[in-house]
Amino acid sequence: METVKANSAFLCNFEVMQILQQLKDNTQKKHKREGSLATVTYETVRYLQETECKNQSAAGIQKCLEALKAFKLTKVEKLMMINSPPRTELDIQLMVEESEERLTEDEVKRIIEIMKECLPE
Template structure:
């Protein structure tokens, strides 16, 4: 994955996760040639990957996200709200209320329940198990 315009848009956790995986794979291949600042960047990337692997983004991909976004298009959510739904994968009305601004005015209880169902249907839960990147990507 390549960042074309760093100020063009916000990224989901899934996109950051994918970008950092690519960065760590490149860094692991040429570790001897890394400058000091690149080593620090690699350490930051590694720590971020360790964190993100504990979140639902680990099981997401662009197709899953696109299907989810298509399924919620009629709810008139802001881009930030959609991003938070993808990143946080809320499964209770209270979590929805915290993510969606003025949700009591904008959504009925039935719509909130429908959104929860769509989250559960389209966005996979975080599963535990061995990972690709943390287990040795940077030799740590």
Template sequence: MEIVNSNCASLSNYEVLEHLQKVKDCRPKHKGQLATITYETLRYLENTPCKDQTEESIKECIKELAPFKLHKTELLIMINSPPVTPLEIQFIVEESEERLTEDQVQEILSIISKHFPHVQKTPQNEDEQSE
């Protein structure tokens, strides 16, 4: 197997949603599998936190998270599925116990909630945090 393009990057759910909406709006109606895939993907993404995100909120969030030296993949996961509890951060950040203090985890959560206020704690999440 040969690497054709070593400069490819991962896309956030927000970027995929924006692109698919442009494709849907600009092109004539597709028929067949492409239309189905576009429709189903749009339907899925419109039920995720990315539907309320903006390019500016994502950029600002990434800037504020820079001091924590998170990997690109960790940042992408935090953008796609913003954490609301310390436990979620432990799942996202590799070796989080060694890399982050409890204060840093709380600061990350406050940055996430500042830039993505639409992501709210559910009663279930609050119960998990109090345990």
């Protein structure tokens, strides 16, 4: 397989988990795939089911991304926030480059509120 366009799209953990669960279900219905692929798929799904994405929904993620359009965040910063929703100001400082210069205190608080509304714990 050849990568035609690297980084043309990013997948959040929720999307990866859905794809792998479908792959896992399809391989169980048909015939057994190579052992290593089945093992990697199983282990990855098991890991993802222990992260924040187990409680997320496509609608919640879409609602969150719509609300985050009001802030000047990069795609990667939004992806990090979806994968590991910030619950404190420190979390946002770690995710957003130069957050003190790019975001006001009110904006930081609003982002935390958005995350709590759209992607509850």
